[in-house]
Amino acid sequence: MKIAIIGAAGKTGTALVQEALKRAYQVNALCRSASAGKLAGFGNAPGFELITAPSVTDAGALQQALSDVDAAIVVLIAVRDLKATALVAALARAGAEAACRRFVFTAGEITAVPSPDERQSLQQRLMLAVFAPLMRLTPYSLRDMRDASRQIRQLDWDWTIIRAPTLIDAAPTGYRLGALDALPKEPNKRRSAVVIEDSGLFDETYPNIILVPLAEDPHLAISDLAVQSLPTPENGCTKAYFALAHHVTTTSKQRIASTPSRITDAQLIEIRRLIGIAIGLE
Ligand SMILES: NC(=O)c1ccc[n+]([C@@H]2O[C@H](COP(=O)([O-])OP(=O)(O)OC[C@H]3O[C@@H](n4cnc5c(N)ncnc54)[C@H](OP(=O)(O)O)[C@@H]3O)[C@@H](O)[C@H]2O)c1
Numbered sequence: 001m002k003i004a005i006i007g008a009a010g011k012t013g014t015a016l017v018q019e020a021l022k023r024a025y026q027v028n029a030l031c032r033s034a035s036a037g038k039l040a041g042f043g044n045a046p047g048f049e050l051i052t053a054p055s056v057t058d059a060g061a062l063q064q065a066l067s068d069v070d071a072a073i074v075v076l077i078a079v080r081d082l083k084a085t086a087l088v089a090a091l092a093r094a095g096a097e098a099a100c101r102r103f104v105f106t107a108g109e110i111t112a113v114p115s116p117d118e119r120q121s122l123q124q125r126l127m128l129a130v131f132a133p134l135m136r137l138t139p140y141s142l143r144d145m146r147d148a149s150r151q152i153r154q155l156d157w158d159w160t161i162i163r164a165p166t167l168i169d170a171a172p173t174g175y176r177l178g179a180l181d182a183l184p185k186e187p188n189k190r191r192s193a194v195v196i197e198d199s200g201l202f203d204e205t206y207p208n209i210i211l212v213p214l215a216e217d218p219h220l221a222i223s224d225l226a227v228q229s230l231p232t233p234e235n236g237c238t239k240a241y242f243a244l245a246h247h248v249t250t251t252s253k254q255r256i257a258s259t260p261s262r263i264t265d266a267q268l269i270e271i272r273r274l275i276g277i278a279i280g281l282e
Helices: 011-022 033-042 059-066 084-098 122-135 142-154 265-278
Strands: 002-006 026-032 048-053 071-074 102-107 158-163 167-170 174-177 193-197 208-215 226-229 241-244 249-252
Touching (some): 002 011, 002 059, 011 033, 059 084, 084 102, 084 142, 122 142, 142 158, 193 265
Antiparallel strands (some): 208 241
């Protein structure tokens, strides 16, 4: 896997570079020339290439960063010297030249406009009402960030906007990128999942099984770490699902209820392979 990280020298950017190299990805890291020193620690890492320019909107630097990559992660920010809308426009041009179609953008919890099917929580609406006027007193432009998210939606590319509430240092995993609204609204409700290990590894009397959750929403699936299952007469599913290998977990046998739906042997093998990748075995 080869990725570009645009705006690689900030808090999110350096965490992403570190994580990508840990997974043995090749990384084209683009940052402002003035900030190159912040990435000096990665200088000799295998697969790491540093690209610098006076601004990350520089057309040549963007094309170089995007050439031959599977995906780009873009740290979006709108400040006086760097408008998110200008970066998205420059990326659209450079992405077309470099044939890069997959883009993941960072945004704050309220700095991206909601998608038409998304209901904003009361907390988000209150935050917007309070922070919008306050941000006018800072170098950050909420309006430009939100305009950039509208721009992203209109472009013909495979995009995701990650709305992370907080970047937290948390040993021993190092950091967490926000909660991403991952907490279930109804914690006790049963959710769809696929059992990927029960009696193969464990004795019949062992109380737990290993499973991965199933999600209908493609935005919850990391495409390289999820297996899609479409409804067929054979598998008994009524909807398309993504089996989220990166959310592998265990649970008590007592908490699960069997359904008639099934996955194929090939899908099971693929989910197990992706779990291996997700936990760093490949
Ligand atoms: N950190 C969090 O807890 C958090 C929480 C929620 C959402 N987010 C979102 O994540 C994104 C990045 O956050 P972050 O904490 O990683 O931000 P950051 O460390 O402040 O840096 C973000 C990027 O902005 C660039 N930048 C900052 N000031 C600049 C300027 N004056 N001119 C040009 N470039 C400038 C930085 O480049 P240089 O390194 O070259 O300065 C860096 O690439 C934002 O979209 C933010 O809304 C972050």
